[in-house]
Amino acid sequence: MVGRFRTRTEKWLHLVQGTVWSNMPAALTEFVGSTSGRTKVNLSDVSRVLMQGNVAVVGAANAQLRLQYSTDNGTTWAYLDGGTTPSISIGTLGYKSSGWVNIVPAARKEVMLRIVGINGDGVADPQVAVVNLRFR
Secondary structure, three states: OOEEEEOOOOEEEEEEEEEEOOOOOOOOEEHHHOOOOOEEEEOOOOOEEEEEEEEEEOOOOOOEEEEEEEOOOOOOOEEOOOOOOOEEEOOOOEEEEOOOEEOOHHHOOEEEEEEEEEOOOOOOOOEEEEEEEEEO
């Protein structure tokens, strides 16, 4: 489920709601193993992003969700900061926030976004009640 909301100073993007990831793997994997959550967004007028989530059922201790972008319709992917963030831990319950992350210039145009997971254990079934992105 993707929803969009814009205020004068921020864009909001709602990407995930109430989704269980059965047997989340350790390897970097697109959210729940599906490409259906990808969405296009224009980031030309923003320079920072914040990823927020609410973990209802924990994953493996070091499990994370991360956000990636693509400028070629999903052939290649990179992180919005040029490193490995924004990301949130899903190894503990509750509300999580990545903190504000600077977006690299290469991503400041129309891009495709996806959520990926990493560091699952192949057994735990984390559930994320919601994942929102805020852009400034």
